[in-house]
Structure formats: structure tokens, C-alpha cells
């Protein structure tokens with residue numbers, strides 16, 4: 023009996039040890055299955071996280087200041103027009119030092135990037151026409167972010183508090199394109215209340231194409247300038263630029279002026295790539311004068327795009343996602359994750375060679391084969 027008990031207890035001991043080992047084995051197995059699933063799954067959210075990890079491992083640099091503030095699994099599609107400087111997606115840092123027409127920032131799902139860290143800087147002429155002076159200032163003496171250092175690096179100040187409200191529209195260039203529109207805006211430049219906006223349909227801005235959903239986009243909003251059919255103030259713009267991009271800032275300035283009676287130095291400048299007739303985007307710079315930029319202060323580049331559509335900036339033809347699906351073009355496939363990208367996507371550039379496949383196909387052919395569009399470049 024005693025022996026049996028001993029035997030039994032010893033058996034029990036063994037069986038406890040055995041179940042512990044089995045449990046550990048199951049946990050290890052589950053972990054392995056989990057890791058395997060993470061490596062091979064086609065779940066786009068997971069594969070995006072994975073591609074991100076791989077691209078960081080392979081590129082090995084920690085550039086990209088200010089990026090990665092958001093949850094990377096949410097990807098792009100963040101078209102909110104908030105004023106935070108967070109960056110969605112890869113590719114741009116969310117700020118550019120200067121706008122170079124040979125190297126413009128790429129649209130990444132957010133309708134603007136800041137310029138010069140969002141500190142306003144205007145051409146000298148903008149200050150000069152408003153009655154500012156450089157007298158008594160040493161050029162470049164102030165890099166203090168006060169917003170009164172011009173693009174040319176001169177430091178301006180108001181002369182005897184005398185301010186000249188005005189609007190100025192550059193003449194069209196040789197290609198018939200709008201250049202900059204700027205002014206010192208205030209109640210003086212705005213339409214009187216009760217005024218109706220006039221007809222602008224006779225203006226055909228450069229690159230205008232019919233039936234492509236283009237809008238005549240004011241460089242300086244009618245509500246700020248009382249300008250109607252002024253060809254120097256109207257560009258070919260997408261609804262996304264006009265309505266989602268520029269309008270919130272224009273309304274901010276309008277409300278500020280009505281509420282304070284103050285003035286705002288204001289510049290709106292279409293930026294073209296080479297000889298294209300339609301602007302890739304519009305730089306908007308504004309700074310309130312009487313309160314030294316406390317009320318209004320921004321320097322941004324707004325994208326003239328329609329998310330999901332391709333635009334020919336020479337002739338104004340817009341190709342929607344549906345049409346693009348029918349046209350063969352180049353894609354890069356990550357054969358391991360099954361995700362496909364536009365060749366320009368950062369995600370495409372970071373794919374390991376052995377997993378990388380370049381194809382010419384229609385989008386539909388790829389999705390029919392089970393490939394998944396990248397969440398960043400949204401091919």
C-alpha cells in the first residue's frame with residue numbers, strides 16, 4: 023500500500039512535469055505559428071507593418087524627422103486638414119525648406135506640407151507695397167522666426183504704423199500661366215457685405231480641360247479680394263485643392279479680418295513642374311500684421327491632386343481609379359507579402375531583391391491574381 027502510494031505520487035509528479043512540458047511546447051508552437059503568419063500573411067495591415075519593419079532594418083538610417091507619429095497601420099487616407107504637423111505615410115517629411123519646381127514634394131494622402139517650418143516669408147515686394155521698410159535694419163540680422171524676414175533674406179518692419187492695404191496679381195507668364203497673387207488684405211480689399219460673387223466662367227485658366235471636374239480656383243479667394251473674372255487670379259484646380267485644401271485657410275483669414283479689423287500679408291503662388299500648364303500645388307503664405315502673426319501665421323504647400331486619380335498636368339486629362347484599372351502600367355510586387363506598389367513608393371524601394379518583381383499589368387489583373395494594393399501609395 024505504502025509502496026503503491028509512493029508509486030502513485032511519483033507518477034503524479036511525473037505527469038505534472040509532463041503536462042508542464044506539453045504546455046510549453048504548445049506555447050512555443052503557437053508562437054511559431056504566429057511568427058509564420060506574420061511573415062507570410064496577406065493581411066494588408068499586417069504586411070504594411072512588416073514592410074515598415076523590413077524597410078527600417080534594410081535602410082538602417084533614422085532619417086524622416088517628425089514622421090512615424092501616427093499608427094503606421096492606419097496608412098494613408100488621412101485627408102484631414104488639421105493644423106498638426108504629423109505626417110501620414112512615407113516619402114515626405116511633412117515639411118520642405120524651399121519649394122523647388124524640379125523636386126516638389128509628393129502627395130502622400132495629406133493635402134499639404136509645411137514650407138520653411140510653417141514660418142511665413144514673402145518676396146520683398148509683398149512688404150514694400152504694404153509700406154514696410156528695411157531702413158535701420160541690418161540685412162539678415164534677424165533669424166528669429168518673427169516672419170518679417172523676406173524670401174530674399176531682408177528684414178522688414180512697418181514704417182510709422184502706416185499700412186497700405188492692396189492686392190497685386192502678377193501678369194501671366196509666356197505659357198499663359200498664373201504667377202503669384204499677393205497683398206496686404208483687410209476689410210478694404212474685401213467685398214462689401216451683401217455683394218454677390220460675379221461670373222467667372224469665361225476665364226479658361228492654363229491647362230483647363232472640359233468635363234474633367236476641374237474648378238476655377240481663386241489664388242486669393244473672392245471673399246478676401248473681391249476679384250471675380252481676373253485671369254491673374256484663377257487657376258485650374260481640383261475640388262480637393264480648392265475646397266479641402268485652400269478653403270479652410272481662406273476662411274480662417276476672412277474670419278480673422280472681420281473679427282479684428284486687422285490686416286494680413288498674404289501670398290498665393292501656384293507651383294508648376296517644368297512647362298506643365300497646371301500647377302502641381304499652391305503655396306499659401308499668410309501673416310497677420312498688427313498682432314505680429316499671433317492671429318494668422320502659416321506657410322504651406324497645398325497639393326493640386328485628386329486622391330486616387332492620375333492627372334496629366336499638361337492637358338488636364340484626369341484618369342480616375344476605375345479608368346486606371348483598365349490601363350496597363352508598371353507596378354512593383356512584393357512576392358512574399360503579395361502587396362503591389364507604384365515604382366515610386368518608398369515601400370517598393372525597400373523590398374528585398376529576391377522578393378521584388380516588376381511587372382507591367384493592369385491593376386485589375388493584379389487584384390484578380392490576389393495581389394493587394396499598398397496602403398501608402400494606393401496603386
Ligand SMILES: [Zn+2]
Pocket residue numbers: 362363364367368369370396397398399400
Ligand atoms: Zn506602396
